[in-house]
Amino acid sequence: MRSAYVTGTFDTKGRELNYLRQSLEKLGLRVVTVDLSTSGKPSSASVHPREVARHHPQGEAAVFSNDRGNAMTAMAQAFEAFLLTRRDLGGIISAGGSGGTSLATRGMRALPIGVPKVMVSTMASGDTRPYVGPSDICMMYSVTDVQGIHRISELVLSNAANALAGMIAHPPIASTTASRPALGLTMFGVTTPCVQHVTHRLESEYDCLVFHATGVGGQSMEKLADSGLVAGVIDVSTTEVADEIVGGVLSAGPGRMDVFARHALPYVGSCGALDMVNFGAWNTVPERFKGRNLYRHNPSVTLMRTTAEECRQIGEFIAAKLNAMRGPVRFLIPEQGVSAIDRQGQPFFDAQADKLLFDTIQSQFRAGPQRSLQRLPLHINDEAFADALVAAWREIAQPMAAGRRAG
Template structure:
């Protein structure tokens, strides 16, 4: 038996969630493993069949947490029922005050049901999903969260010599996370989020070098899920603010590249009055995979082989106008202190004279659109600088802007919004 601290074993429970009408045997086996290790276990039924539930929390109790009530969950359309139960479970799990960690097992439907709620939990809360889908593309299930996906190997259908080992390992993994949480960091420096791409690396490295002594610098690769992950931490109250150097994911969202962070990129700063410093990093490019994966409608465009698996496409003036409108709208909605810095000398390593994406007209449209639509007020300012984004002087300007938005005066102004 694991050596649990008294507080962990008596006040925090391991939640075992899933569709008990079809996966009851496997889910109860998880409960058995966890109880043998000394954990208190709460079972939660997510079945949409309407059958009597053997779980500690029946499916109808979960369904009542749907914004429209349980009638929104139980219907004839299985797909709609599963989607509604996922919403209900997300609302349910947010109300639990004794949650020490959560585990589930299932196929595509069960994985969808459980992981929506898991993604709503803070980073650091233990989450384990045993799934038939874990050997493929797990991004729809994991998203920006820290869900541990474990491939079930066999289908989640009965207990056999393989499933028994996999499920037991999963239960032991969750128990270990609950029993031995990471100690609170002795580090007292505030956590700062930064976004980076290969073509803005010099800038971000220079900024982190200047701020490393005073901040815990967390750098996120702006590949879609990178921006989402940074904003997940901001939403979880785990960041003191961000220096969003590389907003390139917006270009992919607007134009149709493969590295979009979704239409909600930057919305977290409207919900939380966090200090925000941003820039136009890599807005000169849209991302695709290998050369032959570029959609036919873009084949005649200005393309650049970044490496064998990444092809970049230069944004046009028309696209830059739409990107600028998107960014200005997000900046205007932010509730905290804001600085947005425009590098007039170019937005990436390949956007400057003699480089493949140098296009002064496209950049001019981008910069002018943001400037004209940005609403400066109070502690919200936009700065145009005659510098390239990777110039040392631009890194200095970003650091100076960060100092301004985190000053006591800026904090009071942001919090008052």
């Protein structure tokens, strides 16, 4: 029987967490309560904090230290490892403020996509990326602080329990696309024509999953790759690397593309939107960049053209990641521009910066029998470039498909 896991810091939120437990039990679910407290106080939960802490690589002593910050970080790590050992987990719910939410959601993010996850928190209205990341966590704003059972908290917690119960009791309907292998693609607004053409060419053979390359988009695609849920990727829009190198707001972190060094998945990549770094509204652009080539994409987004030196650094980053990949690799360079506003007559056209980007990638790329780089006299949004991406994908995907059939 699949269980609903109720998790949080029972030393400070025990009443609220037990209300969730009671609500779920009334709905007929088996409930496991997991205490993530680091205070050392007695616990009423099914799973004691020390049992969770034993899953830390250094044991429970690493969790129960005199430093609260270190203790919470260690407990979050232990909880992640603990959850991955549970075979009866049907879904999970947490309730708390920033601390408890941070503890619980690290474990949630480690669970596969599709496992029901609900976060009730004061932090659900604001910057939720540190809690949700690339995972499918459902958020419910607690309205009041998670403190006490009253007319508001009863409504919110009851709705949250009903939501989790519904997801556990009614798993997703079998996918109508499951017969086709899943293919991950990255898209940005300025590379949309390219990706749309690629998906049009491949959607009869593949379940095309398009990710918006906004930082968390790249992370989401790579989480699926880590989970074995995609057959490979066509990484058209590696733009998140520019934000990581220069300091924009849409970085996917320094680990972007590392998943392909862990898993030998076929990878086709390109330079989509590496001409730009992203910021918010015009007045949010850091002062040090105010004299740069800036472009108002819309009232909420300001783009900044990457310089030649930044393009060199971006090229070095990408080449190093490509060289570490274990599977077959094809990397295609569109020599006439990498975005809709990077072509002759457009505001981000800079042939010198683009050439340094392309030359750096090419000079540092290690070619091999299953690894090649191709420069094409095309713009990234030309149909011919999209066709070349499709051809590259077929070249490396078909041998793997034949191998699967033979096995």
